[in-house]
Amino acid sequence: ARAENGHDLWLRYRPAAAGEAAAYRASVGVVAPVADTPTLKVARAELEQGLAGLLGERRDGGGQILLGTPGSSPRIAALKLPLDAAGDEGFRIRTLTDGGRPLTVIAANTDIGVLHGVYRYLALIQTRQAIDRLDLLDAPKVRYRLLNHWDNLDRSVERGYSGQSIWDWWRLPDVKDPRYLDYARANASIGINGAVLNNVNAKSDSLTAPYIAKAAALAGTFRPYGIKVYLSARFSSPIEIGGLKTADPLDPAVRAFWKAKADEIYKAIPDFGGFLVKANSEGQPGPQDYGRTHADGANMLAQAVGPHGGIVMWRAFVYSHEQPDDRAKQGYSEFKPFDGQFAENVIVQVKNGAIDFQPREPFHPLFGAMPKTNLGMEFQITKEYLGFSTHLAYLGTMWEEVLKADTFAAGQGSTVAKVVDGKLHGYSRTLMAGVANIGTDRNWSGSQFDQANWYAFGRLAWDPEASSEAIARDWAAMTFTPDRRFTGPAVKMMMGSREAVVDYMTPMGLHHLMGRSHHYGPGPWVAGGERADWTSVYYHKADKAGIGFDRTASGSNAVAQYAPPVAAAFSDLSKIDEKDLLWFHHLPWDYRTRSGRPLWDELVNRYSRGVKAVDGMQATWADLSPYVDAERHGEVATYLAIQRREAQWWRDASIAYFQSINGLPLPKGEAPPP
Ligand code: GCW
Numbered sequence: 001a002r003a004e005n006g007h008d009l010w011l012r013y014r015p016a017a018a019g020e021a022a023a024y025r026a027s028v029g030v031v032a033p034v035a036d037t038p039t040l041k042v043a044r045a046e047l048e049q050g051l052a053g054l055l056g057e058r059r060d061g062g063g064q065i066l067l068g069t070p071g072s073s074p075r076i077a078a079l080k081l082p083l084d085a086a087g088d089e090g091f092r093i094r095t096l097t098d099g100g101r102p103l104t105v106i107a108a109n110t111d112i113g114v115l116h117g118v119y120r121y122l123a124l125i126q127t128r129q130a131i132d133r134l135d136l137l138d139a140p141k142v143r144y145r146l147l148n149h150w151d152n153l154d155r156s157v158e159r160g161y162s163g164q165s166i167w168d169w170w171r172l173p174d175v176k177d178p179r180y181l182d183y184a185r186a187n188a189s190i191g192i193n194g195a196v197l198n199n200v201n202a203k204s205d206s207l208t209a210p211y212i213a214k215a216a217a218l219a220g221t222f223r224p225y226g227i228k229v230y231l232s233a234r235f236s237s238p239i240e241i242g243g244l245k246t247a248d249p250l251d252p253a254v255r256a257f258w259k260a261k262a263d264e265i266y267k268a269i270p271d272f273g274g275f276l277v278k279a280n281s282e283g284q285p286g287p288q289d290y291g292r293t294h295a296d297g298a299n300m301l302a303q304a305v306g307p308h309g310g311i312v313m314w315r316a317f318v319y320s321h322e323q324p325d326d327r328a329k330q331g332y333s334e335f336k337p338f339d340g341q342f343a344e345n346v347i348v349q350v351k352n353g354a355i356d357f358q359p360r361e362p363f364h365p366l367f368g369a370m371p372k373t374n375l376g377m378e379f380q381i382t383k384e385y386l387g388f389s390t391h392l393a394y395l396g397t398m399w400e401e402v403l404k405a406d407t408f409a410a411g412q413g414s415t416v417a418k419v420v421d422g423k424l425h426g427y428s429r430t431l432m433a434g435v436a437n438i439g440t441d442r443n444w445s446g447s448q449f450d451q452a453n454w455y456a457f458g459r460l461a462w463d464p465e466a467s468s469e470a471i472a473r474d475w476a477a478m479t480f481t482p483d484r485r486f487t488g489p490a491v492k493m494m495m496g497s498r499e500a501v502v503d504y505m506t507p508m509g510l511h512h513l514m515g516r517s518h519h520y521g522p523g524p525w526v527a528g529g530e531r532a533d534w535t536s537v538y539y540h541k542a543d544k545a546g547i548g549f550d551r552t553a554s555g556s557n558a559v560a561q562y563a564p565p566v567a568a569a570f571s572d573l574s575k576i577d578e579k580d581l582l583w584f585h586h587l588p589w590d591y592r593t594r595s596g597r598p599l600w601d602e603l604v605n606r607y608s609r610g611v612k613a614v615d616g617m618q619a620t621w622a623d624l625s626p627y628v629d630a631e632r633h634g635e636v637a638t639y640l641a642i643q644r645r646e647a648q649w650w651r652d653a654s655i656a657y658f659q660s661i662n663g664l665p666l667p668k669g670e671a672p673p674p
Contacts, residue, residue: 004629006443009186009451010478013053016125021055024125027095027102027132028055029063035072038224039111043067043118046185050122063102065121067114076107083109089193089226090139091117095132104134112188112226113139119189126478141421144311144347144376144431145461146194146230147187148276149438153206158199159380161388162439162446167197173217180218183438184225190458194228196433200278200315202232204240207261216268223271230273230313235297236285237261248290249300262304274310275301276349276433281318294318294334295341302343311429313376314342316350316366321531326549326556327538328354332365336561340372347374347431352402354558355539358511359386359502360398362570362580365561367419368407376431377403377420377464381453383437384519385512386501389446391643392617392636393501394494396456396468403464408563417464432461447639448632451479452494469495486627493620496613502579504610504647505654507603509548509583512539513654521646522653540582542661546589547599548582559584589662601667603658607651608670614640614647 016024031047034040044067051059070077081092091108106117120138124131150158151165168177187195197215198206205211219229238244238257248254265272279286279297287297298314305312319330331354342348348370353361357380366375379399386393403417414424422430434457437445445451452475459471472494476487505522506513513536515523526536541549551558552571559567569575570584578594581587591599618640625633652673655666666672 004631006448006451006479006632006635007182009444010126010455010475011050011185011189012478013050013122013126015056016054016128020128024055024131025059026061027063027104028059028125029061029065029102029104030059031065031067032075034067035069037072037111039115039226040068040072042224043111043115046115047118047122050118050125054122054125061102063104064098065104065106067106067118069108069110069114072111076105079105079107081105081107083107085137085139086113087139089113089116089191090137091120093117093121093134093136095134102132104131112193115188115226116191123189123474123478126482127474128477128482140191140462141464142430142432142461144194144273144313144429144433145192145458146196146273146313146431146433147192147381147436147438147457148196148200148378148433149436150199150201150382151197152199153203153211157439158201159382159384159435160437160439161382161390162437162444162450163441164439166438166440167214167218169211169214172214176217176221180221184222184227186444186454187227187458188225190455191462192458193226194230194273195222195436196230196232196273196276196313198232200232200276201282201284202234202278204234204237206231207233207237207265208241209264212265212268215265219269219272228271228273229269230276231265233275233277233301234285235277235279235287236289246290247285249287249292249296250290255300255303258301258304262308262310266305266308266310270308272305272308272310274305274312274345276313276315277301278315278317280320281315293338293341295338298346298348299341299343302346306343306345311345311347312343313347313349313431313433315378316348316364317356317378319533321533326551326558327533328551328558329556329561332369332561335366335373336369338373339370342373344374344428347376347429349376349378349431349433351378351380352399355511357385359393359498359506360401360509360579361511362583363402363405363407363416365558367405367416368409368414368424368563369561371409371425374427374429374431375419376433377416378433378435379457380435381437381450381457382435383450383453385514386498386505387643387646388520389437389450390639391501391646392447392449392493392640393498394449394456394468394472395453395498396460396471397495398498399456399460400468403460406566408565412565414563421464432457432464434458434461443635448479448636449494449497449639451475455479480632481627483627486624489620489624493617497617500610500613500617500647502610503606503613504650507606507610508578509580509585510540511583512536522650522657524654524657541586542658544662546587546591547603547658547662548586549584550586551584555586589664597667600658600662600664604655604667604670607655611644611647611651614644618644 091113155165242257280288418424513524589600593602656673
């Protein structure tokens with residue numbers, strides 16, 4: 001028996017029950033030969049492997065599966081299937097009959113579209129959908145669907161909780177770890193089409209010839225799967241590896257350096273994707289060091305890669321301690337004035353919220369505010385602020401909440417999803433980036449359930465309006481078992497899991513109360529230090545009278561960065577959703593919440609509710625043991641036990657700390673911290 005350690009991810013292809021397999025075999029046939037291209041060969045091999053695993057080697061019902069493009073397959077060309085809407089990466093799956101025998105056609109305009117179609121077809125069987133009468137067309141709504149690896153050249157991973165970097169830089173380019181292929185398969189199966197290989201806190205070494213050769217080796221491995229490589233670029237590289245005295249983006253020698261560097265990279269990697277840049281943020285170098293702007297910096301790089309078809313992703317995650325203004329306002333303040341000044345092949349990459357990947361943040365005010373600048377979404381798959389890989393938190397719900405949020409930029413219905421997929425402002429290039437949670441752990445992501453976040457990210461990048469619940473259901477079925485007695489409770493557990501974390505860590509709009517720098521465990525008492533916005537007291541502002549960050553007109557007025565209807569709703573205590581209450585308001589401890597309880601009681605109630613939710617998750621998981629192999633079941637159970645203990649720690653520590661400030665007793669029925 002194969003080890004069930006999670007290495008196969010959602011591509012397990014374990015046998016369907018005999019009756020189900022027999023039914024599928026009636027419509028599935030043998031896979032017809034394909035044109036001799038790298039991607040079609042991979043597509044056919046994956047289909048063979050998947051069908052053999054799911055349905056067995058013998059599929060002699062007389063049917064056939066035909067894969068290809070009209071360009072490479074005369075049979076497909078003759079069918080004249082409408083494929084316009086499939087674009088460059090989408091596909092059409094159509095069941096027909098041929099001489100009375102079932103024929104399934106997986107067709108696309110490009111080979112990579114065919115590969116995506118193959119994964120979809122397999123997923124239909126993996127999730128036990130009907131496949132005998134299909135006419136399904138699908139295509140991605142976002143053009144660049146990228147993982148951002150925060151992987152360092154020494155194989156450590158910033159905010160990585162699943163072992164070391166899977167990029168074995170030392171042995172590359174000669175040794176190509178077979179994991180790279182599995183990585184490419186997994187990503188292609190969910191439509192991810194690019195990977196930024198190195199950390200945004202970048203080292204210039206990554207742009208030197210030896211590392212370009214290593215990146216080229218990875219690019220070669222990924223190419224048949226439709227995945228391009230990108231690199232994070234350190235803005236001061238012209239000084240560090242170019243022998244120049246400056247990195248001023250308007251200096252001709254600096255511009256020549258970047259142009260030559262781009263030419264050098266494209267010589268080794270003709271389909272190189274482009275650069276990702278973190279500039280003038282958290283101590284990273286950038287154009288402002290020379291009195292230049294973000295647009296100056298981004299456009300210079302864009303000009304270097306533009307002729308080769310490359311892009312520049314310029315991050316809007318900027319804040320500086322010389323700037324005393326509310327940190328939540330700084331990204332907007334720095335970027336909004338430059339709307340319309342970025343080159344066409346620049347995408348400004350914006351985190352989902354204005355602070356930093358908190359368990360809950362209102363959507364970033366830049367979404368909807370830059371109609372003339374390509375804006376992309378940056379989500380964090382790795383759970384820096386949600387208990388690393390040891391706490392179970394399905395992030396699909398969080399991302400869906402952000403994507404469904406209404407910016408009102410062009411009236412009601414101007415959701416963040418419509419900003420990101422380009423519908424609202426007609427962006428020429430659309431992007432969704434996810435900070436990867438992948439490492440050398442056998443299960444890739446540090447825990448079984450963190451694989452779901454990788455999976456959900458890919459699915460939402462493909463379709464930002466997809467349902468996080470449907471995605472969770474597919475994932476659970478493919479990763480564990482399609483048995484509804486399993487998927488029903490497991491999906492329910494996943495759907496509530498992130499809210500549980502919000503409750504026991506930072507309920508009601510509280511944020512950034514994690515322990516200093518590592519961000520694991522409670523630290524609402526963290527004060528002092530070199531900068532205010534790296535402390536917790538900066539964010540909760542608790543005092544004897546009340547708690548919360550006033551971001552209304554009477555406070556930092558961050559609300560004014562949102563469209564007027566949004567600002568009005570956030571400002572108005574009778575309208576604001578209580579999930580965001582203390583993000584925007586400083587309120588007395590006895591403020592009456594919607595439950596009727598005073599604020600203090602309501603907070604304590606939510607902390608306790610979070611802990612109880614983890615009790616519920618443990619109970620659910622225990623009940624599911626009949627459906628899960630012992631190794632994975634045991635691992636999840638052990639992690640849940642850690643989470644239960646630490647949820648209690650969060651609750652107790654937070655409550656005890658706030659009591660030390662407000663001097664209030666615990667509400668009736670609440671257990672005191674030990
Ligand atoms: O979330 C914070 C992290 C840093 C990270 C930074 C960023 C890569 O704590 O580790 O640096 O954000 O997004 O640039």
